[in-house]
Amino acid sequence: MTKDRLLSLDVFRGLTIAAMILVNDPGSWSYVYSPLLHAKWHGCTPTDLIFPFFLFMVGMAVSLGSPKSGEARVQITKKILKRTLYLILIGLFLNGFPYFELSTLRFPGVLQRIGLVFFAIALMHHYVSSKGQVIIGTSLLIGYWVLISFIPVPGIGEPNVMPDTNFAAWFDRLFLSGHMWSISKTWDPEGLLSTIPAIGTGLLGIFAGQLLFKAEDKTDGLIKVFVLGNLLIVLALMWEMDFPINKSLWTSSFVLYTGGIAMNCFGVLYWLLDILKYRTKITFPFEVFGSNAITAYALSGILASLFGIIPLANSSIHQVLFDGLVDIFDNNHFASLIYAIAFVTLCYLPVFILYKKKIFIKV
Numbered sequence: 001m002t003k004d005r006l007l008s009l010d011v012f013r014g015l016t017i018a019a020m021i022l023v024n025d026p027g028s029w030s031y032v033y034s035p036l037l038h039a040k041w042h043g044c045t046p047t048d049l050i051f052p053f054f055l056f057m058v059g060m061a062v063s064l065g066s067p068k069s070g071e072a073r074v075q076i077t078k079k080i081l082k083r084t085l086y087l088i089l090i091g092l093f094l095n096g097f098p099y100f101e102l103s104t105l106r107f108p109g110v111l112q113r114i115g116l117v118f119f120a121i122a123l124m125h126h127y128v129s130s131k132g133q134v135i136i137g138t139s140l141l142i143g144y145w146v147l148i149s150f151i152p153v154p155g156i157g158e159p160n161v162m163p164d165t166n167f168a169a170w171f172d173r174l175f176l177s178g179h180m181w182s183i184s185k186t187w188d189p190e191g192l193l194s195t196i197p198a199i200g201t202g203l204l205g206i207f208a209g210q211l212l213f214k215a216e217d218k219t220d221g222l223i224k225v226f227v228l229g230n231l232l233i234v235l236a237l238m239w240e241m242d243f244p245i246n247k248s249l250w251t252s253s254f255v256l257y258t259g260g261i262a263m264n265c266f267g268v269l270y271w272l273l274d275i276l277k278y279r280t281k282i283t284f285p286f287e288v289f290g291s292n293a294i295t296a297y298a299l300s301g302i303l304a305s306l307f308g309i310i311p312l313a314n315s316s317i318h319q320v321l322f323d324g325l326v327d328i329f330d331n332n333h334f335a336s337l338i339y340a341i342a343f344v345t346l347c348y349l350p351v352f353i354l355y356k357k358k359i360f361i362k363v
Contacts, residue, residue: 005291005360006213006274007273007274007283007287008269008270008272008273008274009057009060009061009266010286010287010290011269011273011283011286011287011290012053012265012269012286012290013054013057013289013290013293014286014287014288014289014291014293015286015289015290016050016053016054016057016293017289017290017293017296017297018285018286018289018344018348019047020050020054020110020297021296021297021300021343021347022036022341022343022344023036023037023047023050023340024300024304025300025304025343026336026337026339026340027318027321027322027325027326027332027335027336027337027340028322028332028336028339030332031332031333031335031336032333032336032337033333035047036337036340038247038248039246039247041163041248042161042244042245042246043244043245043246044245044247044254044257044258048247048254048258049258049261051110051113051247052247052254052255052258052262053258053262053265054114055113055117055198055201055202055205056201056202056208056258056259056262056266057205057262057266058114058118058202058205059121059201059202059203059204059205059206059207059209060205060206060208060266061205061209062118062121062122062125062202062205062206062209063125063207063208063209063210063213064209064213065125067125067126069126073126073127076126077123077126080118080119080122080123080126081119083118083362083363084115084116084118084119085115087112087114087115087118087294087363088111088112088115090111090294090298090363091109091111091112091114091115092105092107092109092112094109094111094298094301094302095107095109097301097302097305098309103178104178104179104182105179106179106182106188107176107179107180108172108176108179108180108188108190108191108192109190110190110297111294111297111298112190113198116195116198116199117195117198117202118202120199120202121199121202121203121205121206124203124206125206130207130210133203133206133207136203137199137200137203137204140196140197140199140200141197141200141252141255142252143196144193144194144196144251145239145243145251145252147168147193148167148168148243148249148251149161149242149243151167153165153166153167153170154170155170156170161243161244161251163184163186164186164187166187166249167193168187168193168249169186169191171191171192171193172188172191172193173186173187176188176191176192187248189247194248194249195250197250197251197252197254197255198250198255200252200255201250201255201259204232204255204259204263205259205262207228208225208228208229208263208266211224211225211228212225212267212270218274219275222267222270222271225263225266225267226263226264226267228260228263229260229261229262229263229264229267230260230264231260232263233256233257233260236253236255236256236257236260237253237257239252239256240257245257285348288348288355289348289351291351291354291355291360292351292354292355292359292360292361294361295351295354295361296347296350296351299347299351300347303343303346304318304343307321321339321342322335322336322339325339
């Protein structure tokens, strides 16, 4: 572990990436335990927490740097733009791999959203005061609520929060028709309009980071984070009565709810790992994953695609391995879970080698 890295942040990021790979790569989508699936529409499962947790940590990582001014601000802005473009391009590469059918290439995606959120919050960190960031974040969440809940949907009618007919789905079809999520085709869970409230998730990470990392008394900062986190959860549950908690729409209540849970979860890790200096072998694999998180995620996407297309015994590598696990365990759901765990382990090995060589790939 290098001295300039925050252990709790690496572990939390690593837990999130490992969980992301786990839920993305079951042995069979027909046999997945319900906590490892997204909510069908409204609601929030453990799986729905993963992506907002990562965006929250993007904000926390941004908060570790001091705001720049003058020529330093110009240089950091160039770096922010460069990193944003890299994330978007890697995301597009993963969406297209291995066939790269440009006519139907999905434009939105996880890394694309991470890139856009990072771009927005990193610029705000260097150009906007903390008070201004709070005002902007609040305005984004309220504005998005007004758009979805009160503005009539062109060509459809009354505002609604149904999958195909809500304002965000209409907006995305306007600009991304033919290049959206292949499963739905009419809306995208990482669409353009729903990226606006996702910026709020990143800002919550910045706010939590400022409370924790800038406080002279770390315990006092931690208490403030716990209080704020639980206040956000209460506000989210109140707002949910009018604006449902929904990951695919990334509703404003979803931002507050998942942000509050993220603050509580990270607060516990920060207290254990960076205040009490508690060390355990259990956290080490997640520290490894967290130190090269984007690399691990990109690798998982490439391997998953290759396992699905490389032929083996009149089938694919993926199918042969899953069928073998079914034969061993005689339980499709359990075999599917074991496959996912084995896949996470496979992705761990390359990043472990990078960690041992002290190579941390920054996108």
